[in-house]
Amino acid sequence: MSEWQRLDPKIMVIGPISAFRQFLLPSLIALIGVGTQQPRWLLYAAPLIILGSVGVGLLPWFTTRFRIAGGQLVVTTGLVSRKRLTAPLDRIRSVDLEASLLHRVLGLQKVEVGTGVDDSMIELNALSVAQAEQLRSVLLHRGAEAVRGGAAPVPDATTTEPDNGEAAPGHGAPSGHEAAATEQVLATFSPSWARFAPLSLGRLAIALGALGALWQFVGDVHISLARGDELWELVTGASLVLVLLVLLVGALVVWTVLSMVAFLVQWWNLRLVRDRENLHLTRGLFTTTSTTIEERRIRGVRLRETALLRLAGGGEAHALATGLEESTYAVLPPTPIGVTTSVAADILGDRAPLATELRPHGDAALRRCRTRNLLSLLPFAVVTLALVLVSDGPWWPPLAVAVALTPVGLLLARSEYAHLGHALAHRHLVAGSGITARTRTVLQTDGVIGWVFSQTWFQRRRGLATLTATTAAGSEKVTIRDIPLGDAVSFAGAATPGMLEPFGRAGPTE
Amino acid sequence: MSDPVEPLPADKPRFALLREPANQVSPRAVTMWRTIAVTELVVAALVLGAVWLLVPAHPWWLVVICAVVLLPLAVVAIWQPGISNRIHRWEVTPGAVYTRSGWITTRQRIAPLSRVQTVDTRQGPLMRVYGLAAVTITTASAAGAVEIQGLDADVARRVVAELTEITSADEGDAT
Incomplete structure (x- = not known):
């Protein structure tokens, strides 16, 4: 050449x-x-x-x-x-x-x-x-x-x-024949995975955006619905609940079909293959794409189970790579969690980081989860209060909203606390996060290029810290939230031997 | 401190907390921080004072706005320079840079020198008046930049020279 x-x-x-x-x-x-x-x-x-x-x-x-x-x-x-x-x-x-x-x-x-x-x-x-x-x-x-x-x-x-x-x-291509001998297939497509497609709500947002744009276009072109008036009479004649129900079911059916079709078009014939230190991903029904990343650029894996996916027993895997335009790299569509985990383990070359128990962060962290999630729902109560004040309404709606939302906030807090955690498995550090989604980020300890211990005023009062492992891969940081400060220091020290020693001192407990 | 420390077994760290970085920022940095904070307070007070004079009826929301703007600025002007002075510390060892910064939220950052990509100095107009400089050490992670603020300009030059010498000896792409 x-x-x-x-x-x-x-x-x-x-x-x-x-x-x-x-x-x-x-x-x-x-x-x-x-x-x-x-x-x-x-x-x-x-x-x-x-x-x-x-x-x-x-x-x-x-x-x-x-x-x-x-x-x-x-x-x-x-x-x-x-x-x-x-x-x-x-x-x-x-x-x-x-x-x-x-x-x-x-x-x-x-x-x-x-x-x-x-x-x-x-x-x-x-x-x-x-x-x-x-x-x-x-x-x-x-x-x-x-x-x-x-x-x-x-x-x-x-x-x-x-x-x-x-x-x-x-x-x-002479290397094509050699490749066959060295190839190791990590995953191949199964059409049944399409059942997870409707559960990926991120795509729903995109679809709704497209629909909105289309609607705007239709409005611009002034397509007049000749029979609009008749339709309107028909709608107002029926019961409102029935109409809403029909619309909802219709939307669900449309979304399910559309998302599955999109999924099949995008991921059809997926093959994830390891070939001489490279990962090849080929996929696509009409347009086929084949991407390749060097394995030495992969520093870790992120496993994510959104609430809906988890109910259906599915999960997503991303590879965290350095020096790529798209540094969190979707190696798989949503798949059954067994497949996701085993592919992630293949990529890491180690199953332990995915299976290991995460160490919880204790009561102080749980209390912070509660405060945070309750506060995140506060705007609803405030908006209700403002509406009542403006419209001179009755006194009880803000209170009702607050009472109704408190258990929601507590549930969210429980869920977030359950996902929170950290662990060290051989050459990988593991961080658990997510409120409704369960996310497990696994990063090679070799890929850690620095640490940040950050403490807000509230965290200092509770003896907690947010530990950030900085890295060149993926989103360039792995964050462990609300970890007890002592745990954070010993965790970081153990993950990167030698990096923290010059700055360490014995804790008050020793 | 400069001795190489042998790796520890994963389950037995020898320490549970981090000590303070060795060096404090220049005393002139506190003066500069205070100057900035007080200037902001004075400017805000002047602007709001003008508004106060221009709006005839002194409605209640103007009082609220004044309080919301001026009180935090006053708190910053009174407390922040002193607290920052206590919190801001830094240290450069042959193996790593270690800093502590912030005042309400504190951050302790450690970056091993083997992973350092660039070392920059920054000197704004006000910093030049006070003879100060800031040194920024970046790594391959956008989240990993370490900035040492409020250094005496001479100290900053020395730190940069030292860091450049150490990091230029390393090879690899530091990722």
Whole structure:
């Protein structure tokens, strides 16, 4: 691959189509405004749009070239302002392949190379499947035993790479066959997982947002419901409760079906595979994506069971990685907790951090959970009080709200306290958190690059602290809330031997 | 303190609490903090005084606003510099930086020097007037930055030189 290479010629089919799609929507929207008065404009605009998108779509093939030379991936692109992107091979942290339906029909794949140094990805859209696989193999296994196995030299320091010239796309990917021998399958898709899809309410928020946008659009276009009045009479004629019930059930059914379909489209044919120190995740029904992260970049795992998922026996797993754009990395969709745990254990290489009992934080922490959760419900009572004051209403509603919410707050507090905890298991530290969701964050103790002991005034009175292990992976910190100060210090000391010793002193109890 | 300490068995830590970092901030830092706090109080009082004169009827909510704004500022001006002076401490050992900061919420931060990525000094206009500087030590974690505030400018220079020397000897990408 030391020779300059071009994108696959078949991209000239996709380019114009996707450019057309990009042009089409904005121009249509613009034209709806103008065109409704003067339809002639449509006639003038149509050829322009088509010619323009063909031109723009063809450009990338002529202007984009790439090669691997001198230990660097070099990509040049652009027509007027030429851009030259270089990435040292030892800085390349992820190579992702993506193929839309159209790409798949043509046997193409889009390659995205992430360096983690800056947030931009180097994108090659598109290469043939074999070429893409080979490029990924070279980029990820350079220097390692894979390169030696493929009889290719370590691609650094020199520009001569004898093997790469002959391993052109036509030869197929030689490493593909070797890969089969070294692959270890961690998880494969099961359609029954779709039962967890309706329980992921995060997606519901997104769906509702989309619905809101659609509603706005419908309002803008002034689609008049001709039979709106009849419908309204029908609705007002029936009992309100019945109408609400029907609406609710309808919404539930729609949500269930939609979320399951979306789930299947996104995760279909999922395969999580370990291959020579790399994790590969492939998935997708129409658009297939294949992402790869180096295992040495993975510092830990976050296991999350939201309240609804837990009722259905499911959970989600994220890998905490360093130097990726998306540093908490969903390795699995919501799956049965058994699958989630075993995959997480495979990734960690250790089951103990996931199975170990968490050490609770004691009565003082429980009291703080109570205060916090009761206070978090206070706004409801305050709003009721304000409404009563403003509208001169009866005296009892604020009191009723307060009485009704107190048990809720106490329940939330119990739940939060039950999830709270910490543990040390071999080379991993474990932190439990979450109010309604149960979250267990596991981090390699090697991945801890500092500690913060933080104490609010209230925590100091109760002898508690919030311990934060700082790390380069995931959200860059793991927080253990309301841990007794003594526990915090000895925990941190044990997790990172040597780091705290110069600053330690015996506690009052010793 | 600079002796390397051998790893301890996980279940037997030899200590249960952290001692204070060794060094205090410069006494001039307290003066600066007090100057800032008092200035804020005076400015707020002047603005609210002007409003008080301009609004003829002195309605009850104006009193509430005055109280809500001025009382916390007064509390800060009276207490914060002294408390901060007691809380703010720092220490640099050959192995780590250790600081304590804050006043209502306190934070003790430890960052091993082997994981340090950058060492910066910061000197705002007011800090220059008082001959002070702040040193920020960042690691690969956004949550892990350690700032030593209120250092004498000369001390800050010395600390930076020392830290640069120690950290430049380390290799790896500190993640």
